[in-house]
Amino acid sequence: MSYNIAIDGPAGAGKSTIAKKIAKKLGYIYVDTGAMYRAMALYLIREKVQPSETEKISAKCREADISIGYENGEQIVYLNGENVNSYIRTEEVGNMASASSPNPDVRKKLVELQQKLAANNDVVMDGRDIGTCVLPNAQVKVYLTADSRVRAERRFQELQAKGEPCDLDTIEKDIIERDRQDMTREISPLTQAEDAVLIDSSHMSIDEVAEAVVALLQPV
Ligand code: DC
Numbered sequence: 001m002s003y004n005i006a007i008d009g010p011a012g013a014g015k016s017t018i019a020k021k022i023a024k025k026l027g028y029i030y031v032d033t034g035a036m037y038r039a040m041a042l043y044l045i046r047e048k049v050q051p052s053e054t055e056k057i058s059a060k061c062r063e064a065d066i067s068i069g070y071e072n073g074e075q076i077v078y079l080n081g082e083n084v085n086s087y088i089r090t091e092e093v094g095n096m097a098s099a100s101s102p103n104p105d106v107r108k109k110l111v112e113l114q115q116k117l118a119a120n121n122d123v124v125m126d127g128r129d130i131g132t133c134v135l136p137n138a139q140v141k142v143y144l145t146a147d148s149r150v151r152a153e154r155r156f157q158e159l160q161a162k163g164e165p166c167d168l169d170t171i172e173k174d175i176i177e178r179d180r181q182d183m184t185r186e187i188s189p190l191t192q193a194e195d196a197v198l199i200d201s202s203h204m205s206i207d208e209v210a211e212a213v214v215a216l217l218q219p220v
Contacts, residue, residue, distance in 0.1 A: 002118060002119060002120065002121055002122050002123070003028070003122040003123075003139055004118050004122070004123055004125065004135050004137075004138040004139055004140075005019075005022065005028070005123070005124045005125070005138060005139070005140040005141075005142070005213070005217075006125055006126075006130035006131040006134070006135050006138040006140065006141045006142070006193075006196075007019050007124065007125070007126040007127075007130065007142045007144055007213070008126070008127060008128055008129065008130050008131050008132070008141075008142070008143055008144070008190065008192070008193070008196065009126075009128075009142075009143055009144035009145045009190075010145055010151070010175075010178070010179045010182065010183075010190060011151070011175060011178050011179070011182075012146070012151030012152070012154055012155050012175055013144045013145050013146045013151060013201060014144060014146065014154070014201050014206065014209060015126040015127075015144050016030075016032055016034075016126055017206055018126075018144065018201075018206065018209050018210055018213060019032070019124045019125070019126040020124075021206065021210045022124050022210055022213055022214060023123075023124040024073065025210070025214065026122070026124070026214075026217075027122075028121070028122040028123055028124050029070065029075075029117070029121050029122070029123050029124075030075060030123070030124050030125075030126075031068070031075070031114065031117055031118070031123050031124070031125040031126070032075050032126060033110065033114055033125060033126065033127035033128075033130065033134070034097070034126070034127060034128075035068075035075065035077045035085075035088060036066055036068070036077060036110045036113065036114070037097040037100070037101045037106070037110065038077075038088035038089075038093050038094065038097045039064075039066050039077045039078075039079045039084050039088055040061060040064055040066060040079075040097070040100060040101075040106055040109075040110065041088075041093050041094075041096035041097035041099075041100050041101075042079060042084055042087055042088055042093050042096075043060070043061075043063075043064040043079055043080075044057060044060055044061075044096060044100055045092065045093065045096055047060050047063075051095075051096060051099030051100060052099075054103065057100050057103045057105070057106065058103060058104075058105040058106075061100075061103065061105050061106045061109060062105070062109075063080075064079060064080065065078075065079070065080050065081070066078065066079055066109075066110065066113065067113070068113075068117070091174075094178075098178055098181050098182065099181070101128075101182075101185075102185040102186065102187055104187055107187060107188060111129075111133065111134050114127075114130075114134050114135075115134060115135070118134070118135050118138075125138075128182055128188065128189075128190040129188035129189075129190070131143070131192075131193035131195075131196045132188065132191060132193045133188045136193075139217075139218060140197075140213070140216045140217055140218075141193050141195055141196035141197065142196060142197050142199055142213055142216070143192035143193070143196040143197070143198050143199070144199050144201060144209070145198070145199070145200055145201070146200060146201045146202040147200075147202040148172055148175050148176055148179070149172060150201075150202045151172075151175050152168055152171040152172035152175050153168065155171050155175070156168045156171055159171075197216055199212055199213070
């Protein structure tokens with residue numbers, strides 16, 4: 001049986017950094033489910049679908065074949081065979097992913113893909129509904145969060161390092177709005193699974209969080 005670690009939490013809590021680190025340490029594969037929703041969003045943007053066009057999103061999502069692969073340990077997302085990693089990290093795609101991910105047809109398609117990966121591999125999977133919906137039987141479940149100001153500061157530093165103009169208050173406002181959308185949607189809202197362990201990373205280093213997660217692993 002494969003070993004599954006589920007990490008959920010709001011945007012900017014450090015899920016992907018932690019999940020990648022743990023996957024590397026354990027030799028598991030890291031599955032970034034947000035990247036799949038982003039690839040779907042990119043397809044919808046390219047097809048000129050508006051976030052409010054629910055029926056069109058349901059129809060169009062059937063045409064998008066999304067799969068993942070690995071190169072040098074890095075997850076690659078393919079959209080109809082094209083490596084789209086370099087196109088999915090923009091604000092536009094993130095906003096479309098947040099708007100289109102509540103669609104039940106989008107979710108059904110991507111959740112099936114995620115469940116297949118976890119059934120066949122030892123995984124560290126991060127997202128919003130992994131512990132609650134995708135992998136309800138995961139051996140380890142973590143709900144990783146941090147104060148919205150701290151999350152905004154982390155994002156601000158990332159953007160500054162890239163030389164991109166940004167404003168801390170605007171970033172925090174966007175983060176709070178994204179949380180609201182993800183937590184209040186009808187299908188699979190972001191919420192802590194009953195059996196998930198809550199870790200607040202506001203005042204913890206990356207290594208401290210990774211150690212806290214690894215400490216939750218049960219011997220197999
Ligand atoms: O983690 P991220 O910012 O890359 O995710 C992009 C969007 O995708 C996010 O707003 C919510 C959605 N998402 C989701 O609904 N379910 C997941 N398991 C992962 C992401």
